[in-house]
Amino acid sequence: MSHPSLPYTPSFDDAAVQSGLQQLLVPGPLRDDDLERRSIRLTGMFSLYATFSPHGLWAPGLVLTHGMRSLAEQCLPVAEIVRSLERMIVRSLRVSPVLAGSVIRNAATWLDLLDQLQPLVRHPDPGRLLRELMADDGKRRRFLWRIFLPPRYGCDFDRYxxxxxxxxxxxxxxxxxxxxxxxxxxxxxxxxxxxxxxxxxxxxxxxxxxxxxxxxxxxxxxxxxxxxxxxxxxxxxxxxxxxxxxxxxxxxxxxxxxxxxxxxxxxxxxxxxxxxxxxxxxxxxxxxxxxxxxxxxxxxxxxxxxxxxxxxxxxxxxxxxxxxxxxxxxxxxxxxxxxxxxxxxxxxxxxxxxxxx
CATH class of the missing domain: 3.40.50.150 (Vaccinia Virus protein VP39)
Incomplete structure:
Protein backbone atom coordinates (compact mmCIF):
# COMPACT_ATOMS: atom_id res chain seq x y z
CA MET A 1 0.00 0.00 0.00
CA SER A 2 1.04 3.59 -0.55
CA HIS A 3 -0.33 7.09 -0.33
CA PRO A 4 -2.07 8.52 -3.41
CA SER A 5 0.73 9.92 -5.57
CA LEU A 6 -1.28 11.83 -8.16
CA PRO A 7 -3.38 14.91 -7.43
CA TYR A 8 -7.15 14.74 -7.65
CA THR A 9 -8.99 17.14 -9.94
CA PRO A 10 -12.40 18.11 -8.51
CA SER A 11 -15.34 16.24 -10.01
CA PHE A 12 -18.79 15.33 -8.75
CA ASP A 13 -19.44 13.05 -11.72
CA ASP A 14 -20.60 9.67 -10.43
CA ALA A 15 -18.43 7.71 -12.86
CA ALA A 16 -15.33 9.60 -11.70
CA VAL A 17 -16.27 9.03 -8.05
CA GLN A 18 -16.82 5.31 -8.53
CA SER A 19 -13.56 4.96 -10.46
CA GLY A 20 -11.73 6.72 -7.65
CA LEU A 21 -13.33 4.51 -5.01
CA GLN A 22 -12.11 1.40 -6.84
CA GLN A 23 -8.56 2.69 -6.50
CA LEU A 24 -9.06 3.63 -2.87
CA LEU A 25 -11.08 0.78 -1.32
CA VAL A 26 -11.01 -3.03 -1.33
CA PRO A 27 -14.45 -4.09 -2.63
CA GLY A 28 -16.65 -6.93 -1.45
CA PRO A 29 -16.32 -9.07 1.68
CA LEU A 30 -12.97 -9.18 3.48
CA ARG A 31 -11.41 -12.61 3.84
CA ASP A 32 -9.06 -12.64 6.81
CA ASP A 33 -8.68 -15.59 9.18
CA ASP A 34 -7.06 -13.45 11.86
CA LEU A 35 -9.98 -11.01 11.84
CA GLU A 36 -12.42 -13.93 12.04
CA ARG A 37 -10.64 -15.23 15.14
CA ARG A 38 -10.59 -11.77 16.66
CA SER A 39 -14.30 -11.30 16.09
CA ILE A 40 -15.10 -14.63 17.79
CA ARG A 41 -12.90 -13.72 20.76
CA LEU A 42 -14.51 -10.28 21.10
CA THR A 43 -18.01 -11.79 21.03
CA GLY A 44 -16.98 -14.24 23.76
CA MET A 45 -15.68 -11.37 25.88
CA PHE A 46 -18.89 -9.47 25.24
CA SER A 47 -21.02 -12.43 26.32
CA LEU A 48 -19.16 -12.56 29.63
CA TYR A 49 -19.60 -8.81 30.05
CA ALA A 50 -23.35 -9.04 29.28
CA THR A 51 -23.81 -11.88 31.77
CA PHE A 52 -22.33 -10.03 34.72
CA SER A 53 -23.14 -6.41 33.99
CA PRO A 54 -25.52 -5.02 36.65
CA HIS A 55 -26.22 -1.93 34.54
CA GLY A 56 -27.92 -3.53 31.58
CA LEU A 57 -26.57 -3.30 28.03
CA TRP A 58 -25.58 -0.15 26.20
CA ALA A 59 -28.13 1.58 23.99
CA PRO A 60 -27.90 4.83 21.99
CA GLY A 61 -28.34 7.83 24.27
CA LEU A 62 -27.41 5.98 27.47
CA VAL A 63 -25.82 8.26 30.08
CA LEU A 64 -22.53 6.60 31.00
CA THR A 65 -21.32 6.42 34.60
CA HIS A 66 -17.90 5.70 36.04
CA GLY A 67 -19.08 2.23 37.09
CA MET A 68 -20.29 1.39 33.58
CA ARG A 69 -17.04 2.51 32.06
CA SER A 70 -14.93 0.64 34.61
CA LEU A 71 -16.71 -2.70 34.09
CA ALA A 72 -16.65 -2.32 30.31
CA GLU A 73 -12.90 -1.72 30.36
CA GLN A 74 -12.31 -4.77 32.57
CA CYS A 75 -14.31 -7.10 30.32
CA LEU A 76 -13.87 -5.39 26.94
CA PRO A 77 -10.48 -3.62 26.90
CA VAL A 78 -10.82 -0.86 24.34
CA ALA A 79 -7.20 -1.29 23.24
CA GLU A 80 -7.91 -4.83 22.02
CA ILE A 81 -11.05 -3.72 20.17
CA VAL A 82 -9.16 -0.85 18.54
CA ARG A 83 -6.36 -3.17 17.39
CA SER A 84 -8.92 -5.41 15.71
CA LEU A 85 -10.74 -2.50 14.07
CA GLU A 86 -7.46 -1.03 12.85
CA ARG A 87 -6.46 -4.31 11.23
CA MET A 88 -9.83 -4.29 9.46
CA ILE A 89 -9.24 -0.66 8.37
CA VAL A 90 -5.82 -1.47 6.90
CA ARG A 91 -7.25 -4.48 5.05
CA SER A 92 -10.07 -2.31 3.68
CA LEU A 93 -7.90 0.30 1.96
CA ARG A 94 -5.55 0.20 -1.02
CA VAL A 95 -3.66 3.17 0.44
CA SER A 96 -2.00 3.71 3.81
CA PRO A 97 -4.41 5.27 6.30
CA VAL A 98 -3.35 7.79 8.95
CA LEU A 99 -4.58 5.71 11.88
CA ALA A 100 -3.58 8.30 14.45
CA GLY A 101 -6.21 10.61 12.99
CA SER A 102 -9.20 8.31 13.51
CA VAL A 103 -11.65 8.87 16.36
CA ILE A 104 -11.25 5.29 17.60
CA ARG A 105 -7.78 6.14 18.90
CA ASN A 106 -9.22 8.67 21.36
CA ALA A 107 -11.94 6.60 23.08
CA ALA A 108 -11.44 5.95 26.79
CA THR A 109 -13.65 2.82 26.81
CA TRP A 110 -15.66 0.71 24.40
CA LEU A 111 -18.85 2.40 25.62
CA ASP A 112 -17.42 5.83 24.80
CA LEU A 113 -16.43 4.59 21.37
CA LEU A 114 -19.95 3.31 20.76
CA ASP A 115 -21.27 6.80 21.48
CA GLN A 116 -18.81 8.29 18.98
CA LEU A 117 -19.87 5.84 16.27
CA GLN A 118 -23.51 6.89 16.30
CA PRO A 119 -25.73 6.54 14.36
CA LEU A 120 -23.92 3.79 12.43
CA VAL A 121 -23.68 1.24 15.25
CA ARG A 122 -26.84 0.18 17.07
CA HIS A 123 -25.65 -2.80 19.15
CA PRO A 124 -22.85 -3.22 21.74
CA ASP A 125 -21.10 -6.45 20.62
CA PRO A 126 -17.71 -5.49 19.08
CA GLY A 127 -17.26 -8.94 17.55
CA ARG A 128 -20.58 -8.66 15.74
CA LEU A 129 -19.63 -5.20 14.51
CA LEU A 130 -16.34 -6.52 13.15
CA ARG A 131 -18.07 -9.36 11.29
CA GLU A 132 -20.66 -7.01 9.80
CA LEU A 133 -17.97 -4.63 8.58
CA MET A 134 -16.02 -7.49 7.02
CA ALA A 135 -19.10 -8.78 5.22
CA ASP A 136 -20.66 -5.53 3.93
CA ASP A 137 -18.46 -3.12 1.95
CA GLY A 138 -21.19 -0.46 1.93
CA LYS A 139 -21.40 -0.42 5.71
CA ARG A 140 -17.61 -0.62 5.88
CA ARG A 141 -17.30 2.46 3.66
CA ARG A 142 -19.67 4.47 5.85
CA PHE A 143 -17.77 3.33 8.94
CA LEU A 144 -14.41 4.40 7.46
CA TRP A 145 -15.67 7.86 6.60
CA ARG A 146 -17.34 8.19 10.00
CA ILE A 147 -14.15 7.53 11.94
CA PHE A 148 -11.80 9.56 9.75
CA LEU A 149 -14.21 12.41 8.98
CA PRO A 150 -16.42 12.79 12.07
CA PRO A 151 -19.00 15.59 12.19
CA ARG A 152 -16.69 18.00 14.01
CA TYR A 153 -14.09 17.89 11.20
CA GLY A 154 -14.58 20.58 8.57
CA CYS A 155 -18.23 21.10 7.61
CA ASP A 156 -18.07 24.91 7.49
CA PHE A 157 -17.68 27.15 4.47
CA ASP A 158 -16.58 30.73 5.07
CA ARG A 159 -15.37 29.80 8.54
CA TYR A 160 -13.00 32.77 8.71
Whole structure:
Protein backbone atom coordinates (compact mmCIF):
# COMPACT_ATOMS: atom_id res chain seq x y z
CA MET A 1 0.00 0.00 0.00
CA SER A 2 1.04 3.59 -0.55
CA HIS A 3 -0.33 7.09 -0.33
CA PRO A 4 -2.07 8.52 -3.41
CA SER A 5 0.73 9.92 -5.57
CA LEU A 6 -1.28 11.83 -8.16
CA PRO A 7 -3.38 14.91 -7.43
CA TYR A 8 -7.15 14.74 -7.65
CA THR A 9 -8.99 17.14 -9.94
CA PRO A 10 -12.40 18.11 -8.51
CA SER A 11 -15.34 16.24 -10.01
CA PHE A 12 -18.79 15.33 -8.75
CA ASP A 13 -19.44 13.05 -11.72
CA ASP A 14 -20.60 9.67 -10.43
CA ALA A 15 -18.43 7.71 -12.86
CA ALA A 16 -15.33 9.60 -11.70
CA VAL A 17 -16.27 9.03 -8.05
CA GLN A 18 -16.82 5.31 -8.53
CA SER A 19 -13.56 4.96 -10.46
CA GLY A 20 -11.73 6.72 -7.65
CA LEU A 21 -13.33 4.51 -5.01
CA GLN A 22 -12.11 1.40 -6.84
CA GLN A 23 -8.56 2.69 -6.50
CA LEU A 24 -9.06 3.63 -2.87
CA LEU A 25 -11.08 0.78 -1.32
CA VAL A 26 -11.01 -3.03 -1.33
CA PRO A 27 -14.45 -4.09 -2.63
CA GLY A 28 -16.65 -6.93 -1.45
CA PRO A 29 -16.32 -9.07 1.68
CA LEU A 30 -12.97 -9.18 3.48
CA ARG A 31 -11.41 -12.61 3.84
CA ASP A 32 -9.06 -12.64 6.81
CA ASP A 33 -8.68 -15.59 9.18
CA ASP A 34 -7.06 -13.45 11.86
CA LEU A 35 -9.98 -11.01 11.84
CA GLU A 36 -12.42 -13.93 12.04
CA ARG A 37 -10.64 -15.23 15.14
CA ARG A 38 -10.59 -11.77 16.66
CA SER A 39 -14.30 -11.30 16.09
CA ILE A 40 -15.10 -14.63 17.79
CA ARG A 41 -12.90 -13.72 20.76
CA LEU A 42 -14.51 -10.28 21.10
CA THR A 43 -18.01 -11.79 21.03
CA GLY A 44 -16.98 -14.24 23.76
CA MET A 45 -15.68 -11.37 25.88
CA PHE A 46 -18.89 -9.47 25.24
CA SER A 47 -21.02 -12.43 26.32
CA LEU A 48 -19.16 -12.56 29.63
CA TYR A 49 -19.60 -8.81 30.05
CA ALA A 50 -23.35 -9.04 29.28
CA THR A 51 -23.81 -11.88 31.77
CA PHE A 52 -22.33 -10.03 34.72
CA SER A 53 -23.14 -6.41 33.99
CA PRO A 54 -25.52 -5.02 36.65
CA HIS A 55 -26.22 -1.93 34.54
CA GLY A 56 -27.92 -3.53 31.58
CA LEU A 57 -26.57 -3.30 28.03
CA TRP A 58 -25.58 -0.15 26.20
CA ALA A 59 -28.13 1.58 23.99
CA PRO A 60 -27.90 4.83 21.99
CA GLY A 61 -28.34 7.83 24.27
CA LEU A 62 -27.41 5.98 27.47
CA VAL A 63 -25.82 8.26 30.08
CA LEU A 64 -22.53 6.60 31.00
CA THR A 65 -21.32 6.42 34.60
CA HIS A 66 -17.90 5.70 36.04
CA GLY A 67 -19.08 2.23 37.09
CA MET A 68 -20.29 1.39 33.58
CA ARG A 69 -17.04 2.51 32.06
CA SER A 70 -14.93 0.64 34.61
CA LEU A 71 -16.71 -2.70 34.09
CA ALA A 72 -16.65 -2.32 30.31
CA GLU A 73 -12.90 -1.72 30.36
CA GLN A 74 -12.31 -4.77 32.57
CA CYS A 75 -14.31 -7.10 30.32
CA LEU A 76 -13.87 -5.39 26.94
CA PRO A 77 -10.48 -3.62 26.90
CA VAL A 78 -10.82 -0.86 24.34
CA ALA A 79 -7.20 -1.29 23.24
CA GLU A 80 -7.91 -4.83 22.02
CA ILE A 81 -11.05 -3.72 20.17
CA VAL A 82 -9.16 -0.85 18.54
CA ARG A 83 -6.36 -3.17 17.39
CA SER A 84 -8.92 -5.41 15.71
CA LEU A 85 -10.74 -2.50 14.07
CA GLU A 86 -7.46 -1.03 12.85
CA ARG A 87 -6.46 -4.31 11.23
CA MET A 88 -9.83 -4.29 9.46
CA ILE A 89 -9.24 -0.66 8.37
CA VAL A 90 -5.82 -1.47 6.90
CA ARG A 91 -7.25 -4.48 5.05
CA SER A 92 -10.07 -2.31 3.68
CA LEU A 93 -7.90 0.30 1.96
CA ARG A 94 -5.55 0.20 -1.02
CA VAL A 95 -3.66 3.17 0.44
CA SER A 96 -2.00 3.71 3.81
CA PRO A 97 -4.41 5.27 6.30
CA VAL A 98 -3.35 7.79 8.95
CA LEU A 99 -4.58 5.71 11.88
CA ALA A 100 -3.58 8.30 14.45
CA GLY A 101 -6.21 10.61 12.99
CA SER A 102 -9.20 8.31 13.51
CA VAL A 103 -11.65 8.87 16.36
CA ILE A 104 -11.25 5.29 17.60
CA ARG A 105 -7.78 6.14 18.90
CA ASN A 106 -9.22 8.67 21.36
CA ALA A 107 -11.94 6.60 23.08
CA ALA A 108 -11.44 5.95 26.79
CA THR A 109 -13.65 2.82 26.81
CA TRP A 110 -15.66 0.71 24.40
CA LEU A 111 -18.85 2.40 25.62
CA ASP A 112 -17.42 5.83 24.80
CA LEU A 113 -16.43 4.59 21.37
CA LEU A 114 -19.95 3.31 20.76
CA ASP A 115 -21.27 6.80 21.48
CA GLN A 116 -18.81 8.29 18.98
CA LEU A 117 -19.87 5.84 16.27
CA GLN A 118 -23.51 6.89 16.30
CA PRO A 119 -25.73 6.54 14.36
CA LEU A 120 -23.92 3.79 12.43
CA VAL A 121 -23.68 1.24 15.25
CA ARG A 122 -26.84 0.18 17.07
CA HIS A 123 -25.65 -2.80 19.15
CA PRO A 124 -22.85 -3.22 21.74
CA ASP A 125 -21.10 -6.45 20.62
CA PRO A 126 -17.71 -5.49 19.08
CA GLY A 127 -17.26 -8.94 17.55
CA ARG A 128 -20.58 -8.66 15.74
CA LEU A 129 -19.63 -5.20 14.51
CA LEU A 130 -16.34 -6.52 13.15
CA ARG A 131 -18.07 -9.36 11.29
CA GLU A 132 -20.66 -7.01 9.80
CA LEU A 133 -17.97 -4.63 8.58
CA MET A 134 -16.02 -7.49 7.02
CA ALA A 135 -19.10 -8.78 5.22
CA ASP A 136 -20.66 -5.53 3.93
CA ASP A 137 -18.46 -3.12 1.95
CA GLY A 138 -21.19 -0.46 1.93
CA LYS A 139 -21.40 -0.42 5.71
CA ARG A 140 -17.61 -0.62 5.88
CA ARG A 141 -17.30 2.46 3.66
CA ARG A 142 -19.67 4.47 5.85
CA PHE A 143 -17.77 3.33 8.94
CA LEU A 144 -14.41 4.40 7.46
CA TRP A 145 -15.67 7.86 6.60
CA ARG A 146 -17.34 8.19 10.00
CA ILE A 147 -14.15 7.53 11.94
CA PHE A 148 -11.80 9.56 9.75
CA LEU A 149 -14.21 12.41 8.98
CA PRO A 150 -16.42 12.79 12.07
CA PRO A 151 -19.00 15.59 12.19
CA ARG A 152 -16.69 18.00 14.01
CA TYR A 153 -14.09 17.89 11.20
CA GLY A 154 -14.58 20.58 8.57
CA CYS A 155 -18.23 21.10 7.61
CA ASP A 156 -18.07 24.91 7.49
CA PHE A 157 -17.68 27.15 4.47
CA ASP A 158 -16.58 30.73 5.07
CA ARG A 159 -15.37 29.80 8.54
CA TYR A 160 -13.00 32.77 8.71
CA UNK A 161 -14.79 35.75 7.15
CA UNK A 162 -12.38 38.31 8.62
CA UNK A 163 -9.48 36.45 7.04
CA UNK A 164 -11.29 36.47 3.72
CA UNK A 165 -11.76 40.24 3.97
CA UNK A 166 -8.02 40.70 4.64
CA UNK A 167 -7.18 38.58 1.62
CA UNK A 168 -9.53 40.48 -0.68
CA UNK A 169 -8.06 43.79 0.46
CA UNK A 170 -4.50 42.52 0.10
CA UNK A 171 -5.15 41.27 -3.43
CA UNK A 172 -6.65 44.61 -4.46
CA UNK A 173 -3.53 46.43 -3.21
CA UNK A 174 -0.97 43.94 -4.55
CA UNK A 175 -2.02 43.31 -8.13
CA UNK A 176 0.47 41.60 -10.41
CA UNK A 177 1.09 42.46 -14.03
CA UNK A 178 -1.67 41.68 -16.53
CA UNK A 179 -1.79 38.02 -17.47
CA UNK A 180 -0.03 36.82 -14.30
CA UNK A 181 -1.19 33.69 -12.49
CA UNK A 182 -1.81 33.87 -8.73
CA UNK A 183 -0.81 30.50 -7.29
CA UNK A 184 -2.39 29.61 -3.94
CA UNK A 185 -1.99 26.81 -1.42
CA UNK A 186 -4.47 25.68 1.22
CA UNK A 187 -2.16 23.69 3.49
CA UNK A 188 -3.85 21.11 5.75
CA UNK A 189 -7.04 21.65 3.76
CA UNK A 190 -9.02 18.84 5.38
CA UNK A 191 -12.22 18.17 3.45
CA UNK A 192 -11.71 21.17 1.20
CA UNK A 193 -14.34 23.70 2.26
CA UNK A 194 -11.67 26.35 2.81
CA UNK A 195 -9.94 25.46 -0.46
CA UNK A 196 -13.04 26.19 -2.51
CA UNK A 197 -13.66 29.40 -0.56
CA UNK A 198 -10.08 30.49 -1.25
CA UNK A 199 -10.59 29.74 -4.95
CA UNK A 200 -13.80 31.78 -5.03
CA UNK A 201 -12.16 34.77 -3.33
CA UNK A 202 -9.15 34.75 -5.66
CA UNK A 203 -11.30 34.16 -8.75
CA UNK A 204 -13.39 37.24 -7.96
CA UNK A 205 -10.36 39.35 -7.02
CA UNK A 206 -8.23 38.72 -10.11
CA UNK A 207 -11.02 38.75 -12.69
CA UNK A 208 -10.04 41.03 -15.53
CA UNK A 209 -6.29 41.07 -15.02
CA UNK A 210 -4.96 37.62 -14.20
CA UNK A 211 -5.44 33.91 -13.73
CA UNK A 212 -5.19 31.71 -10.68
CA UNK A 213 -4.55 28.19 -9.44
CA UNK A 214 -5.36 26.72 -6.02
CA UNK A 215 -3.85 23.54 -4.54
CA UNK A 216 -5.19 21.86 -1.41
CA UNK A 217 -3.04 19.45 0.58
CA UNK A 218 -3.90 17.13 3.42
CA UNK A 219 -2.36 14.01 4.95
CA UNK A 220 -5.44 11.78 5.27
CA UNK A 221 -6.40 9.95 2.03
CA UNK A 222 -10.13 9.90 2.76
CA UNK A 223 -10.13 13.65 3.41
CA UNK A 224 -8.36 14.11 0.10
CA UNK A 225 -10.99 12.08 -1.75
CA UNK A 226 -13.89 13.86 -0.06
CA UNK A 227 -12.43 17.27 -0.80
CA UNK A 228 -12.08 16.51 -4.50
CA UNK A 229 -15.39 14.73 -4.97
CA UNK A 230 -17.66 16.18 -2.30
CA UNK A 231 -18.13 12.62 -1.12
CA UNK A 232 -19.52 11.89 2.37
CA UNK A 233 -21.23 8.46 2.33
CA UNK A 234 -21.83 8.59 6.09
CA UNK A 235 -23.64 11.94 5.86
CA UNK A 236 -25.87 12.41 2.77
CA UNK A 237 -27.10 15.83 3.94
CA UNK A 238 -23.55 17.11 4.22
CA UNK A 239 -22.72 15.72 0.79
CA UNK A 240 -25.71 17.44 -0.82
CA UNK A 241 -24.96 20.77 0.88
CA UNK A 242 -21.26 20.58 -0.01
CA UNK A 243 -21.88 19.90 -3.69
CA UNK A 244 -24.58 22.56 -3.89
CA UNK A 245 -22.17 25.14 -2.46
CA UNK A 246 -19.24 24.22 -4.73
CA UNK A 247 -21.08 23.49 -7.99
CA UNK A 248 -21.40 27.15 -9.12
CA UNK A 249 -17.63 27.63 -8.87
CA UNK A 250 -16.89 24.45 -10.83
CA UNK A 251 -19.41 25.55 -13.45
CA UNK A 252 -17.79 28.98 -13.77
CA UNK A 253 -14.13 27.90 -13.99
CA UNK A 254 -12.18 24.90 -15.34
CA UNK A 255 -11.86 22.25 -12.64
CA UNK A 256 -8.18 21.82 -13.52
CA UNK A 257 -7.48 25.16 -11.82
CA UNK A 258 -7.94 23.30 -8.52
CA UNK A 259 -6.17 20.20 -7.33
CA UNK A 260 -5.95 18.16 -4.15
CA UNK A 261 -2.91 16.13 -3.21
CA UNK A 262 -1.27 14.60 -0.17
CA UNK A 263 1.02 16.80 1.89
CA UNK A 264 2.60 16.78 5.34
CA UNK A 265 3.33 20.13 7.03
CA UNK A 266 6.11 18.60 9.09
CA UNK A 267 8.11 17.57 6.01
CA UNK A 268 9.88 19.87 3.53
CA UNK A 269 7.92 20.13 0.31
CA UNK A 270 9.69 19.01 -2.89
CA UNK A 271 11.11 21.82 -4.99
CA UNK A 272 8.74 22.81 -7.79
CA UNK A 273 10.61 25.74 -9.33
CA UNK A 274 7.95 28.27 -8.39
CA UNK A 275 6.34 29.49 -5.21
CA UNK A 276 2.90 30.39 -4.01
CA UNK A 277 1.59 33.95 -3.91
CA UNK A 278 -0.89 33.03 -1.17
CA UNK A 279 -0.68 30.31 1.46
CA UNK A 280 -3.51 29.64 3.91
CA UNK A 281 -3.03 27.20 6.78
CA UNK A 282 -6.10 27.16 9.02
CA UNK A 283 -7.05 24.97 11.94
CA UNK A 284 -3.70 23.23 12.51
CA UNK A 285 -0.90 25.42 13.87
CA UNK A 286 -1.07 25.50 17.65
CA UNK A 287 -3.88 22.96 17.94
CA UNK A 288 -4.11 19.31 19.03
CA UNK A 289 -2.39 18.01 15.89
CA UNK A 290 0.57 20.42 15.80
CA UNK A 291 1.58 22.19 19.01
CA UNK A 292 5.11 21.10 19.95
CA UNK A 293 7.59 23.93 19.45
CA UNK A 294 9.97 21.99 17.22
CA UNK A 295 7.15 20.78 14.96
CA UNK A 296 5.62 24.24 14.79
CA UNK A 297 8.94 25.83 13.89
CA UNK A 298 9.58 23.24 11.17
CA UNK A 299 6.02 23.52 9.88
CA UNK A 300 6.20 27.30 9.55
CA UNK A 301 9.65 27.07 7.93
CA UNK A 302 8.30 24.57 5.38
CA UNK A 303 5.41 26.90 4.53
CA UNK A 304 7.64 29.96 4.24
CA UNK A 305 9.92 28.05 1.87
CA UNK A 306 6.93 27.61 -0.46
CA UNK A 307 6.01 31.29 -0.38
CA UNK A 308 7.26 33.50 -3.20
CA UNK A 309 8.84 36.89 -2.37
CA UNK A 310 6.04 39.37 -1.77
CA UNK A 311 3.59 36.57 -0.99
CA UNK A 312 1.32 36.32 2.06
CA UNK A 313 0.82 33.54 4.62
CA UNK A 314 -2.36 33.48 6.74
CA UNK A 315 -3.26 31.11 9.59
CA UNK A 316 -6.33 31.03 11.84
CA UNK A 317 -8.18 28.52 14.00
CA UNK A 318 -11.29 27.93 16.08
CA UNK A 319 -9.69 25.80 18.77
CA UNK A 320 -10.75 25.67 22.39
CA UNK A 321 -9.09 28.25 24.57
CA UNK A 322 -7.05 25.59 26.34
CA UNK A 323 -4.85 25.14 23.28
CA UNK A 324 -4.32 28.89 23.03
CA UNK A 325 -2.91 28.82 26.55
CA UNK A 326 -0.27 26.41 25.30
CA UNK A 327 0.41 28.18 21.99
CA UNK A 328 -0.78 31.77 22.18
CA UNK A 329 -1.51 34.25 19.41
CA UNK A 330 1.79 35.97 20.17
CA UNK A 331 3.63 32.64 19.95
CA UNK A 332 2.27 32.07 16.44
CA UNK A 333 3.12 35.63 15.44
CA UNK A 334 6.68 35.14 16.70
CA UNK A 335 6.95 31.93 14.66
CA UNK A 336 6.10 33.86 11.49
CA UNK A 337 8.64 36.55 12.35
CA UNK A 338 11.24 33.90 13.14
CA UNK A 339 10.53 32.39 9.75
CA UNK A 340 11.44 35.66 8.06
CA UNK A 341 7.98 37.15 7.48
CA UNK A 342 6.83 40.69 8.14
CA UNK A 343 3.76 40.37 10.37
CA UNK A 344 0.42 41.93 9.47
CA UNK A 345 -2.22 42.98 11.99
CA UNK A 346 -5.30 40.84 11.27
CA UNK A 347 -8.49 40.19 13.20
CA UNK A 348 -8.61 36.44 12.55
CA UNK A 349 -5.44 34.53 13.47
CA UNK A 350 -2.02 35.66 12.22
CA UNK A 351 -0.54 36.74 8.90
CA UNK A 352 2.81 37.68 7.43
CA UNK A 353 4.36 38.75 4.14
CA UNK A 354 7.63 37.48 2.73
CA UNK A 355 9.89 40.45 1.95
CA UNK A 356 10.83 41.05 -1.68
CA UNK A 357 14.51 41.09 -0.84
Missing amino acids: PAQGAVLRNWLSRNRLSAGSVVRCLDAACGTGEGTYELARIVHEAVAGWGGWRVDGTTLEPLELFSAAHGYFPHDPERQAAFRSRVAPLLTAVPAKRLSFRQGDLTLPAPATGHGYRIIVCNGVLGGPLLHEKRQLTEGVANLVALLEPGGILLAADRFHGGWKKRVSHNDLRDLLVGGGLQPLAVEDGVAGVRPLA
